[in-house]
Amino acid sequence: AAMYSGSTAGPxxxxxxxxxxxxxxxxxVSGYNxxxxxxxxxxxxxxxxxxxxxxxxxxxxxxxxxxCGVISYTSMGEAWKSIxxxxxxxxxxEQEIPRLKLANPAVLPAPQKADANHGDYHxxxxxKPPKLPHVRRGPSNLHIKAPxxxxxxxxxxxxxxAVEELVxxxxxxxxEKSIISWRGAVIEPDQSTEPPSNKIMEPEKPSSxxxxxxxxxVPINERQLAVIEAFRHAWKGYKDFAWGHDELxxxxxxxxxxxxxxxxxxxxxxxxxxxxxxxxxxxxxxxxANDLVFDKNVDVNLFESxxxxxxxxxxxxxxxxxSLFLEKAKDIGNRLMPAFKTPSKIPYSDVNIGRGTAxxxxxxxxxxxxxxxxxxxxxxxxxxxxxxxKFQKAVDEVMKHVHTLSGxxxxxxxxxxxxxxxxxxxxxxxxxxxxxxxxxxxxxxQWIQGGKKENELxxxxxxxxxxxxxxxxxxxxxxxxxxxGELAHGHFSAKMDHLVCFLPGTLAxxxxxxxAADHMRLAETLIETCYQMYAQVETGLSPEIVHFNLHxxxxxxxxxxxxxxxxxxxxxxxxxxxxxxxxxxGDKKYQDWGWEILQNFNRYTRVPTGGYTSINNxxxxxxxxxxxxxxxxxxxETLKYMFLLFSDDIDLINLDKYIFNxxxxxxxxxxxx
Ligand code: DMJ
Numbered sequence: 001a002a003m004y005s006g007s008t009a010g011p012x013x014x015x016x017x018x019x020x021x022x023x024x025x026x027x028x029v030s031g032y033n034x035x036x037x038x039x040x041x042x043x044x045x046x047x048x049x050x051x052x053x054x055x056x057x058x059x060x061x062x063x064x065x066x067x068c069g070v071i072s073y074t075s076m077g078e079a080w081k082s083i084x085x086x087x088x089x090x091x092x093x094e095q096e097i098p099r100l101k102l103a104n105p106a107v108l109p110a111p112q113k114a115d116a117n118h119g120d121y122h123x124x125x126x127x128k129p130p131k132l133p134h135v136r137r138g139p140s141n142l143h144i145k146a147p148x149x150x151x152x153x154x155x156x157x158x159x160x161x162a163v164e165e166l167v168x169x170x171x172x173x174x175x176e177k178s179i180i181s182w183r184g185a186v187i188e189p190d191q192s193t194e195p196p197s198n199k200i201m202e203p204e205k206p207s208s209x210x211x212x213x214x215x216x217x218v219p220i221n222e223r224q225l226a227v228i229e230a231f232r233h234a235w236k237g238y239k240d241f242a243w244g245h246d247e248l249x250x251x252x253x254x255x256x257x258x259x260x261x262x263x264x265x266x267x268x269x270x271x272x273x274x275x276x277x278x279x280x281x282x283x284x285x286x287x288x289a290n291d292l293v294f295d296k297n298v299d300v301n302l303f304e305s306x307x308x309x310x311x312x313x314x315x316x317x318x319x320x321x322x323s324l325f326l327e328k329a330k331d332i333g334n335r336l337m338p339a340f341k342t343p344s345k346i347p348y349s350d351v352n353i354g355r356g357t358a359x360x361x362x363x364x365x366x367x368x369x370x371x372x373x374x375x376x377x378x379x380x381x382x383x384x385x386x387x388x389x390k391f392q393k394a395v396d397e398v399m400k401h402v403h404t405l406s407g408x409x410x411x412x413x414x415x416x417x418x419x420x421x422x423x424x425x426x427x428x429x430x431x432x433x434x435x436x437x438x439x440x441x442x443x444x445x446q447w448i449q450g451g452k453k454e455n456e457l458x459x460x461x462x463x464x465x466x467x468x469x470x471x472x473x474x475x476x477x478x479x480x481x482x483x484x485g486e487l488a489h490g491h492f493s494a495k496m497d498h499l500v501c502f503l504p505g506t507l508a509x510x511x512x513x514x515x516a517a518d519h520m521r522l523a524e525t526l527i528e529t530c531y532q533m534y535a536q537v538e539t540g541l542s543p544e545i546v547h548f549n550l551h552x553x554x555x556x557x558x559x560x561x562x563x564x565x566x567x568x569x570x571x572x573x574x575x576x577x578x579x580x581x582x583x584x585x586g587d588k589k590y591q592d593w594g595w596e597i598l599q600n601f602n603r604y605t606r607v608p609t610g611g612y613t614s615i616n617n618x619x620x621x622x623x624x625x626x627x628x629x630x631x632x633x634x635x636x637e638t639l640k641y642m643f644l645l646f647s648d649d650i651d652l653i654n655l656d657k658y659i660f661n662x663x664x665x666x667x668x669x670x671x672x673x
Contacts, residue, residue, distance in 0.1 A: 270315045
């Protein structure tokens with residue numbers, strides 16, 4: 001086809017386009033030719049017909065898309081590489097990657113290698129969270145790398161915001177996934193029933209190095225200052241008369257030895273850090289560096305030295321980031337291991353840390369149930385930090401074994417277990433007090449520590465709380481206080497140890513972690529009872545044991561105290577629970593109750609020359625009969641929980657990032673909420 005158009009001047013102009021159709025271009029009889037060459041040419045023709053502007057726009061769009069393509073190809077390639085590099089076992093949990101990657105990265109990553117049952121941990125190690133800004137407390141010159149608030153990089157803020165957004169997305173995903181409920185408990189549908197790996201791991205960093213937050217510091221208030229003052233007073237006594245020894249005897253201005261390992265000093269390390277007592281901390285650190293020696297021919301109790309010494313060193317390592325404490329923790333951890341060499345693998349109560357030998361108490365081959373089941377948080381953490389599986393393996397085996405044992409009563413356990421047979425002994429007596437207490441506490445806390453996947457622990461915990469409700473709860477007269485009694489061969493006893501007052505705090509912690517809401521209601525009633533164990537007593541301090549009145553009698557309170565039980569050892573359990581209750585409810589009455597207790601400790605147990613003393617008679621305000629001993633847990637636990645109770649800073653040991661061991665030493669949660 002040819003087309004001409006006229007022109008006004010000059011030689012005739014070819015004002016047309018001539019197109020010659022070759023045979024292959026001709027539209028055939030069939031009317032449609034779709035050959036490649038034809039299409040190419042037709043595209044080219046169309047392209048030529050476009051204006052220059054149109055062509056530029058199209059070229060620009062192509063260039064833009066090409067750049068985007070290159071970028072996304074590179075990042076997908078990375079992700080693909082990390083996926084394909086993994087073992088088949090790891091790929092089993094592939095769908096977990098985004099979730100775990102996004103799980104609150106603010107504290108610390110989980111172990112780097114885990115066994116096949118726990119791909120989750122492995123996934124986390126593949127995705128190290130970004131380091132975020134952190135405000136550290138405690139002695140500033142001991143911070144490992146403490147970025148100053150005002151010098152923080154803008155990019156860190158951006159990272160923080162980006163991570164927060166991702167966490168939000170993750171939260172939505174999580175809520176969608178978390179649908180299976182076990183008696184009110186929210187359980188991930190895909191969680192394993194096995195405990196965490198024994199085939200651990202590459203060593204982990206302290207949480208202080210990983211944990212970062214960017215909040216303004218919350219100023220210390222009057223009540224916290226009063227705790228600091230109390231701590232300093234106690235510390236003065238210890239320093240003046242008992243430095244480097246286990247316990248202060250504040251009246252005789254001397255000390256007592258239990259293990260000869262500076263128990264009070266070690267128990268108090270992280271309290272000093274949390275209270276911000278820089279000088280005291282530095283001095284104590286020097287003692288640990290120069291004088292703390294575990295190579296000693298001395299018998300120590302496995303449980304007590306685990307919760308106080310190993311726990312204290314591990315938490316101080318996490319808070320300060322100072323590797324000295326980890327080295328010491330490894331040392332004592334290794335020296336405690338011979339305790340597990342028993343026919344049943346249920347550990348002996350005592351170990352000689354110098355000789356490497358272990359034995360049960362002289363009069364029996366039994367161990368206490370609470371003791372063998374309340375060392376797990378510490379040994380598991382030691383494995384995670386060192387990469388050595390043996391610690392975790394030993395304590396996990398104990399839990400697995402106890403899980404299978406008969407002799408429980410609706411989840412309630414007897415108080416003794418035999419190290420030869422591995423069976424419970426002295427069957428038929430059930431208490432949440434001495435010898436059983438922290439078994440229940442550590443069921444829940446291990447479950448939380450390990451990222452809420454170890455179902456057996458949760459099952460045992462939930463069952464036990466049902467057992468408590470069924471067998472041990474009663475109400476007193478006249479105030480109708482709900483209390484936890486004891487059961488001995490079918491007979492209920494209205495006896496409650498002060499030790500049981502850990503329970504409201506533990507129940508509240510469980511409820512906070514998604515367990516049944518009625519646990520929280522029970523916690524609220526029980527903490528009221530624990531408070532009344534102080535308030536109804538002449539000195540305002542609780543005795544070691546109370547008996548509740550089940551029947552109203554004129555002139556009688558709810559709480560009765562037997563002469564043998566009226567001592568107070570400066571124990572922490574009630575203030576510990578007050579702390580949890582305040583954290584989770586914000587109800588100021590819990591702070592007020594704690595404040596009353598602190599004032600009464602000051603009134604009746606403070607020794608003018610330094611230190612606090614346990615007392616023999618909480619019913620005699622004019623002579624409480626000082627016992628001349630300050631237990632290490634007064635500094636390790638009681639004053640620490642007081643300080644935390646009075647604080648309004650939820651990030652001062654954030655309960656979604658840390659789990660307290662039974663001696664109030666905070667250890668990181670492996671997969672923080
Ligand atoms: C502490 O050593 C621990 O809290 C333990 O679990 C119970 N006894 C004391 C405090 O009362």
